[in-house]
Amino acid sequence: xxxxxxxxxxxxxxxxxxxxxxxxxxxxxxxxxxxxxxxxxxxxxxxxxxxxxxxxxxxxxxxxxxxxxxxxxxxxxxxxxxxxxxxxxxxxxxxxxxxxxxxxxxxxxxxxxxxxxxxxxxxxxxxxxxxxxxxxxxxxxxxxxxxxxxxxxxxxxxxxxxxxxxxxxxxxxxxxxxxxxxxxxxxxxxxxxxxxxxxxxxxxxxxxxxxxxxxxxxxxxxxxxxxxxxxxxxxxxxxxxxxxxxxxxxxxxxxxxxxxxxxxxxxxxxxxxxxxxxxxxxxxxxxxxxxxxxxxxxxxxxxxxxxxxxxxxxxxxxxxxxxxxxxxxxxxxxxxxxxxxxxxxxxxxxxxxx
Numbered sequence: 001x002x003x004x005x006x007x008x009x010x011x012x013x014x015x016x017x018x019x020x021x022x023x024x025x026x027x028x029x030x031x032x033x034x035x036x037x038x039x040x041x042x043x044x045x046x047x048x049x050x051x052x053x054x055x056x057x058x059x060x061x062x063x064x065x066x067x068x069x070x071x072x073x074x075x076x077x078x079x080x081x082x083x084x085x086x087x088x089x090x091x092x093x094x095x096x097x098x099x100x101x102x103x104x105x106x107x108x109x110x111x112x113x114x115x116x117x118x119x120x121x122x123x124x125x126x127x128x129x130x131x132x133x134x135x136x137x138x139x140x141x142x143x144x145x146x147x148x149x150x151x152x153x154x155x156x157x158x159x160x161x162x163x164x165x166x167x168x169x170x171x172x173x174x175x176x177x178x179x180x181x182x183x184x185x186x187x188x189x190x191x192x193x194x195x196x197x198x199x200x201x202x203x204x205x206x207x208x209x210x211x212x213x214x215x216x217x218x219x220x221x222x223x224x225x226x227x228x229x230x231x232x233x234x235x236x237x238x239x240x241x242x243x244x245x246x247x248x249x250x251x252x253x254x255x256x257x258x259x260x261x262x263x264x265x266x267x268x269x270x271x272x273x274x275x276x277x278x279x280x281x282x283x284x285x286x287x288x289x290x291x292x293x294x295x296x297x298x299x300x301x302x303x304x305x306x307x308x309x310x311x312x313x314x315x316x317x318x319x320x321x322x323x324x325x326x327x328x329x330x331x332x333x334x335x336x337x338x339x340x341x342x343x344x345x346x347x348x349x350x351x352x353x354x
Contacts, residue, residue, distance in 0.1 A: 002037065002097055003028055007350050008139025009329050010084035014055035017330040021084070029135075029143040031099035036146045038110060042163035043137035043326070044090030045336050045345040046195065047274060048114070052087065052132055053333075064252065064276045065337075081132065088137035088347075089114030089130045091144070092152075092163035102146040109159070111311075112149035113304040114167045115297060125298035137163075138326060140349045150304065156314040164318035164344035165311065166304075168195035171271050171296070172203050174303045175247050178294040179269040183208030185244040188261060192228065193219035193342040196249045196272065198319055201226040204247070206315065212243070222319065222342045245269065255279035262291055269294040319343030326350065 006028045010021045031037045047065065051057055056065055095108045104110065116134075118126045130136045135143065152162055175196075181187055187204045191197040192213030204211045205227025213220075213228035220231045232238055238261035246258045246268045252275025259268060259281065268291060273279075286293065310316045321341035324332040326349045336345050 002030075002141075003352075006140040007326075008086055009326060011053060011081075011087050012084050014053065016054070017333065019053060020329055022327055026086070026139060028141050031097050031102075031143060033100040034102065034146055035099040036095055036102055036104055036110070036144050036149060037097040038091065038093035038142045038144060038149070039096045040088075040091065040093045040137045040140055040142050040349045041109075041159040041351070042092045042323075043088045043347045043349070044164045044167060044195070045329075045332050045347060046089060046114070046167040047272060047336075048089060048129070048167065049087050049131065050333055050337065052081070062276070062278050065274045085132070086135035086137075086139050086142075087131040088139075088142070089132070090163050090166045090346075091130065091137040091142055091149075092159045093137070093142060096141070098146070104146060104149070104151060108151045109153045109155075109162070110149045111152050111162050111166055111308075112144060113170045113299055115170070115299050116145070116148045117299060117301060127298050138329065138347065138349075140352070150308045152308060152311050155311045157311060157317065160320055160323060160346050160348075161318055162311065163346050164195070164320050165199075165307065165316070168318065168344060169199040169203065169307050169316065170299055170304055171196045171249075172200035172247075173307055174299045175200060175269040175271050175294075175296050176203055176207065177303055178296045179245045179247065179267040181207050181209050181245050181247075185209045186212070186242065187245045187247060188212045188214065188232065188238055188243045188258070189228075189247045190214045190250040190254070190258070191248075191272070191274070192223045192226075194249065194339070195318075195344045197247075198223065198226050198343050199316075200247050200249075201228050202316060206310075209245075212238075214238075219342050226319070248272070250275045251279060252276035253279070256281060256285070259285050259291060262289070265290045265292075267292045267294060269296050271296040320346055322346075323348055
């Protein structure tokens with residue numbers, strides 16, 4: 001039996017942790033044709049959750065993620081959000097109810113991407129985000145379209161590990177795919193000890209690239225263990241004309257140095273700017289050496305399908321540093337922002353019998 005009400009966290013507006021409201025009276029949605037109701041086993045914490053909460057995606061915000069102190073109205077991926085909203089783009093759960101026309105079995109363990117492709121003829125890279133435009137996994141149940149989720153029952157990974165994959169590994173695999181990373185290339189990855197960075201290190205090494213991870217000295221061993229051959233300490237300037245590809249999730253004032261570190265014809269791929277979205281560039285350093293810049297958010301289905309294959313084969317494994325009861329979401333986000341823990345943090349909703 002599916003209960004009428006569930007426990008979870010409402011995002012009630014843009015702002016600090018005070019806009020996250022624990023509730024025990026949230027209506028449990030019911031699936032219609034093509035939809036699936038998932039009981040959430042675990043949900044990862046991501047930069048995008050915090051960015052959305054504080055309204056960082058608004059063009060009015062020009063500072064780093066940890067330096068937003070202004071009121072924002074339209075701060076979601078696609079502008080204004082509808083509140084209250086259940087956030088949480090990292091989902092691992094069990095199918096408990098299905099709508100008409102769904103092939104998934106009750107009891108299947110599933111996950112899916114955070115950025116859900118919705119291409120049209122007018123906009124071939126259109127998407128919506130789980131936990132932003134539609135309710136996500138920071139509750140006991142999550143309603144999803146069957147076409148957006150994948151069966152990972154065969155994976156040797158734990159529920160918590162699977163919940164650490166969608167955003168971090170999906171973003172990383174998309175960056176590597178768009179930049180065309182392949183065997184034998186040299187790749188620099190910024191923010192290499194974070195969720196996306198560490199996933200990118202692991203996935204780039206799996207492709208046969210020689211990886212340099214930029215991180216603090218304290219986290220260097222973690223990055224090496226993920227597959228980095230070399231370490232560039234945070235704050236150090238990368239050597240000129242050294243890398244075939246730069247994978248950047250940091251942004252900010254280091255952008256010109258990253259461009260200069262690329263070889264002739266190199267590729268720069270970005271999907272984050274926690275150090276600040278406003279950068280300075282010399283266009284001659286981009287067009288004269290034929291540098292290609294990739295802005296990477298839209299994920300075609302084949303990106304996550306590759307991750308599902310790797311998950312089910314046990315060929316990737318995220319680093320989860322800590323788990324929290326979903327009630328402790330404020331503490332989890334505070335710890336996430338402190339950047340003292342490498343890899344991923346994961347929230348666990350109450351697991352009550354259904």
